[in-house]
Amino acid sequence: MPDLWLPGAEIHDLGDHAPTDQQYPPKAIAHITWDRNATAAAPQDWCTYEDLVNYFTGSGAGDAPHLVWDPFSGRTAQLFPADSRSKSLLSPTESPTRTNRAGRVVIQIEAVFFPYCRYQGRVYPRLVDTPCAGWGRIHAWIASWGVPDVWPMGRPADFSGHRDEQVWETRGGWYAHAHVPFNDHTDPGSWPDFTAGSGTPDSPPSQQHPVPPQDPAPARYQVSINGLAYGYGAQGYQVTAVGRALVSRGFGAHYHSGPGPTWTDADTENYADYQGSLGYSGQAADGVPGEGSLNRLLGYIPGQRAVSVAHVVSAARTDPGAEQGHRTYGSEVAIVEQALVDEGLLEQRWADGSFGTRTVAAYAAWQRRCGYEGGAADGIPGQATLHRLGAARGFSVTD
Known part of the structure; x- marks a missing residue:
């Protein structure tokens, strides 16, 4: 069975799990948060990932998706397991399907983005203009749940709606929010290609997607756990604490020096060995910590100093x-x-x-x-x- 939780995601389980309707084919739904209205003439500052996670885990829990994705850093929060419905679609009584459940899976992703957002001084008109960091990891995980790499109603290229109940009920694949029957939103406007890599050649390692499992190179992305970074390039006392704990458990074979306060490929390789000892495999054993394995290694979750x-x-x-x-x-x-x-x-x-x-x-x-x-x-x-x-x-x- 594929992983219920996206490897490397920050888990904020809202509970209230509910099954999907298995008679329909598997789907993924693409959203943007569109939390502010901006224009080319009047761009606005990007609303932060933390703000959106806090919203969906607080007052917005009734509209929460499976994933909240920051396309600039690659950070991703997961709120429901893959086999549960989430709540980001309208599902009125007149709809022939329960839209949030209409598939063997119906995995919903909210990219933290709105058109003409300003991030670190640069304005981004479309989601695909961002680094789309972490997209490769998200796509691979969703594909593992049997969602085919097709857009039955066309890959989104603008903010126009196109809805067809028969297609919705009979074809699996990726749907824009603008494609879902009995909904009125027209997002996301654009979405990264299935074959495109995340990030750009000059993006820092934390903004690049992890290497696919079949590639022997160590994973090079970061996650945040309790406000601290882990993974390639992360720095801080928590990195040293992990390295020393790995050595004390007998998982220090890849160190030539250290461990130290900067996360290197050696840390990733040693952590992958540790994850393997816990029974993890595939992307769940790619050497980037999750909250569960980190707590088992240290006995606690590090926090700010x-x-x-x-x-x-x-x-x-x-x-x-x-x-x-x-x-x-x-x-x-x-x-x-x-x-x-x-x-x-x-x-x-x-x-x-x-x-x-x-x-x-x-x-x-x-x-x-x-x-x-x-x-x-x-x-x-x-x-x-x-x-x-x-x-x-x-x-x-x-x-």
Whole structure:
């Protein structure tokens, strides 16, 4: 069975899954968000991917598609599994089909785009004028669900509507929103070709589609998990944390140096080996993390480098007496632990997000290094020592 979730997508499962109507052929529906009205004479700033994801996971959940796709960076959020209907089509009672369900799959994609949007100073009249980053990955996944590479009512080239109930009911393939019977929208206006690659020759790696599974070259695209980037070219403490965890699990064979804070092909290859050990295959084992495998590797999901004093104090008081490996505020504790590792006070293998007895001992050593003694060096973080550790190792501290 193909993957229910697009490999590499950011998963925001809305629940409320419902089956499709299997008597109809498989379909994919192309939309643009068209959240602003702009013209060539009066372009407007692009509405961000984060804004649209927040909308569809909040007040707009009743109109949510399967995928929200940023054609500039390739980031993609998935809100429903492939075998469920989503909710972006009108389905009035007079329609002969339940339009959101009229196919063995009816996978709906909303490109975060409107005509004449302005992105980083450049104006884009049509969706196909963007880099269309990540399109190859989306197309391959949808094709794996049996959706044929055809437009039964013609590939969209403008914003005119064309609807035919018989074609809709009898032919599988790709449909513009402008093609769906009993709907009145005329988007998307254009859509990338099935054989076209994403990105342009001078696009950075994060704006290029991943290499198809049969190509032996490592995947070169990025995903964002909890606001941090992973995949080729990503930078930050989370990259180092992943690399060190891979080495500690025995998946460091492709490193010639490091691991370090910049994601390289070696990180991808090592992560692919780790995914394979979990039973993943194909694109699900292409070496770019998903939330599930990342959580299994680290035991927590890294977040922005900010630590609350109250949170880590709570962890230091709770974790040592709890079940082995218990994590209270694991992502924040992991930042503190990694700083202690970098200070030479804690072994890397104990930087696991659990403020256990070894972390308490390491923090007590840090307190003594800061000049504290006796009960003031008890391994329970305080404002002053935590701020000093943050200043030394590059994370911020809040109350």
